[in-house]
Amino acid sequence: MATNTDLLSGIEVDLREIATSVVSRAMKAGATAAEAIAREGTEFSTVVRLGQVETLKEAGSRGLGLRVFLGQRAASTYSSDFSEEGISHLVKGALELAGVTSEDPHAGLPDPSEFGSVPGDLKLYYDDVYSLPPEERIEYARRAERAALDYDPRIKNSEGGSFEVATGHRVLANSLGFVGEYRRSYCSLYAAPIAQAEDGSMQRDYWYSVARTISKLESPESVGREAARRAVRRLGARKIASTRVPIVLDRTVAASFLGNIFEAASGDSIYRQSSFLVGRLGEKIAGENITVVDDGIMPGGFGTTPFDDEGVPTRRTLVIEKGVLKSYLLNTYTARKLGLKTTGNASRGLTGNPGIGPGNFFLQPGERTPQQIIAGIQRGFLVTEFLGFGVNLVTGDFSRGASGLWIENGELTFPVEEVTVAGNLKDMMNNIVAIGNDLEFRGSTACPTLRIDGMTIAGE
Amino acid sequence: MTQNQTLFFQKFGITPTDLQRYLSGALSAGGDYADLYFEYLTSTGISVDESMVKSASQGISAGCGVRVLAGERTGYAYTDDLAPEKILRAARTAALIARGPAQQPIQGFKEHPAHQLYQVSSPSADANIAEKLELVMRADRVARAFDPRVVQVRASYIDELRQILVVGSDGTYASDVQPLARFSLMCIAKSGENSARGSSGGGGRVGIDHFQTEKTPEYFAREAARQALIQLDAREAPAGEMEVVLGPGWPGILLHEAIGHGLEADFNRKGTSAFSGLIGKRVASPKCTVVDNGTLPSRRGSINVDDEGSPTQNTVLIEKGILKGYLSDKLSSKLMGMPDTGNGRRESYEHIPMPRMTNTYMLPGDDSPEDIIRSVKRGVYAVNFGGGQVDITNGKFVFSTSEAYLIEDGKVTAPLKNCTLIGNGPDALTKVSMVGNDLQLDEGVGTCGKDGQSVPVGVGIPTIKLDLMTVGGTAS
Secondary structure: OOOOHHHHHHHOHHHHHHHHHHHHHHHHHHHHEEEEEOOOOEEEEEEOOOEEEEEEEEEEEEEEEEEEEEEEEEEEEEEEEEEEHHHHHHHHHHHHOOOOEEEEEEEOOOOOHHHHOOOOOOOOOOOHHHHHOOHHHHHHHHHHHHHHHHHHHOOOEEEEEEEEEEEEEEEEEOOOOEEEEEEEEEEEEEEEEEOOOOOOOOOOOOOEEEOHHHOOOOOHHHHHHHHHHHHOOOOOOOOOOOOOEEEOOOHHHHHHHHHHHHHHHHHHHHOOOOOOOOOOOOOOOOOOOOOOEEEOOOOOOOOOOOOOOOEEEEEEEEEEEEOOOOOOOHHHHHHHHHHHOOOOEEEEEOOOOEEEEEEEEOOOOOOHHHHHHHHHHOOEEEEEEEEEEEOOOOEEEEEEEEEEEEEOEEEEEEEEEEEEEEEHHHHHHHHEEEEOOOOOOOOOOOEEEEEEEEOOOEEO | OOOHOOOHOOOOOHHHHHHHHHHHHHHHEOOEEEEEEEEEEEEEEEEEOEEEEEEEEEEEEEEEEEEEEEEOEEEEEEEEEHHHHHHHHHHHHOOOOOOOOOOOOOOOEEEOOOOOOOOOOHHHOHHHHHHHHHHHHHHOOOOOHOOEEEEEEEEEEEEEEEEEEEOOOEEEEEEEEOOOOOOOEEEEEEEEEEEEEEEEEEEOOOOHHHHHHHHHHHHHHHHHHHHHHHOOOOOOEEEEEEEEEOOOOHHHHHHHHHHHHHHHHHHHHHHOOOOOOOOOEEEEOOOOEEEEEEOOOOOOOOOOOOOOOOOEEEEEEEEEEEEEEOOOOOOHHHHHOOOOOOEEOOOOOOOOOEEEOOOEEOOOOOOOOHHHHHOOEEEEEEEEEEEEEEEOOOEEEEEEEEEEEEEOOEEEEEEEOOOOOEEHHHHHHEEEEEEEEOOOOOOOOOOEEEEEEEEOOEEEEOOOOEEEEEEEEEEE
């Protein structure tokens, strides 16, 4: 099979030129300040199922976003149309909209003294992601799936193996003279096998590897085997009686829990009084063993960028230090609202006002291996998957579907499903009694294995 | 709409000859079928936060996706530039999925009479931004005036107009102009140390007049404020198995998660659904009849044609407890030898279509809602929910309450903190012992995610009683 790589190199616009010219056109049309984002990207993905290619997808795309100010009024527009007509429509529309929005004393671009970009190579872009010939990309997906299918005779079906590649190029320019750009690359391998028990009941699980360069991607075989191991160990899962025992979050679900803490600490939730962390700056909100960091500059990180989406350099922010809430995560607007300084966490798509996004957000690892943590528990529940989104950040109430493995006398015994795990984030932060040494980034938020006491499991 | 009236012919100068040429390019390496999906989407949004309109936005996205099917294989490529050479390049890229002699598309297109489900005189997207601003500002004022304990209000109004053209190598030709509007409101109430949140919203394939006359900002504002105030006094929800009564309307998300996803044909074709092979078997109590109906006028989940150009339908999924059918798109229909139910949907031209729900609901029964509540000794009455999720393969599903009460001795008593309900799809509905006569569809806020693609959907249900369901609270 051949692949037409033309699509990937078929975009011939100068993004930097476009972004700066859109800003100057908005200023000429009467804006008092303007900011433009221009982005382009490519994607390739293939899914192989039961050894056969199921899908093959390839494309390139681009977009342009403009935010304008008329004094303290803001508005924004976006388009995928880079033509003369498209750009003039973009500028005209933004200014019209800014004529109807409200005067907001805190609106505006960052202070010019705050602009900048983290120097040096942040290791975000590797052109080797497209270096594999097309046949070999498909082979990667096929190998991941085959390793899963070959792992155990109980792996009887599969949702497939996949291999994906993406690259992106982003330019930010504003009327205060900031122009910055960066490129990022991404590749991933994924396998989702299905295990079947003798009674016909099925369990699916998955595993994956992501990296900015092919050279750091785990082997398809290790991805496939891990996916199969996770699926097979769920066979025969049963419901348990409602109880209150220590729970252990494996690092995939622990990262999801930590994501709730990120949302609760973000400036938007704070100024809108929508978080249980409102007014807690400088106070103890977690056990002394808890330190949480947002690091936007970690080389090669999935949350790393040289500057945020307002042109402010990213940085390393201590969010929780030994249980004390040290900093919220802020952009320019939320910092002004709260009388604080931006932490370089502005994040925006092509349209709308900037929100808050994580750098590399993680909980500092502890000393113990996951096995040691489990060994210390008489009766408990290792959660390997959460289902649903039952988290209320206003109150901290937490109630999610869960599946995993029962712990008896320090050992994993049988798989558990169709139960919920409930508590409150405020209590959970104070009841983390053990932290694993297994921190690993598979996305921009990462957390080691955690043991949390005092939660309620609802089942039979 | 006749061919030469569509925007793609007028604005982009595309001709029927061009379409034939692109389809030929897509089939240049063989394949069974190829189609082109043209999309031109305009959207606007305006929101109020702290009584200020802090942002207003609008945008345009346009592009064309080319798909080639060869057996079970799908090749896909798209372009956001509608220049002929770019579309042709996408067609030739998608073509690489097939290996064989070039095929020719059928000459000439056939357009079938379509539904007319959007009774919109002028789409909301055309309305003056000042009118939309007025809607969100009114909501803000009313929610704040409702009670001094309401301390934060955010309201937004978003609308879009999606123009599509789908042509296929089998002569398929369909175009549609799909309006969609949605109003959302969230508020925070505070009393002493307690905070709580309430939310509401609605809309559909409607114009702005829907929000000026039928479902007004005042209606949504009072609803969200009422909810937040109730939650201020919520107590811990119970933990464990008990009787659960679902109120009418949005709690129909139960059907969407418990059975809807599991009946999407792709999972069943691959044998990965907990419902695989259960057609003709009992999966619910005889009181349950569930349909997926894409043809309800003005509903959020309704469309005249799906994103493969097939007319939408009213499909019976469960009839008196017996599993009747799956939701299918073209690919699954062909490979499984079953009818295409017009459920092939996609998020945008960047995405491959797959079987998706439209409006999924349970038909009404004979019981009165009052009798249903009276019949419960101790249980939970859940009237509003946030989101839900399902594991298709083992059938386990969850949905989380945003407004629920304890039922004690047949009476609704204390409000409960948000909690998750969990169950097993293939047998959850076998526990339905009473079905109310009060079917309601939701207000029109649902968005369903599958494989990274979001599409608007609707749900509905009458008041029902489940004899047994696990409630994920913290109280014993």
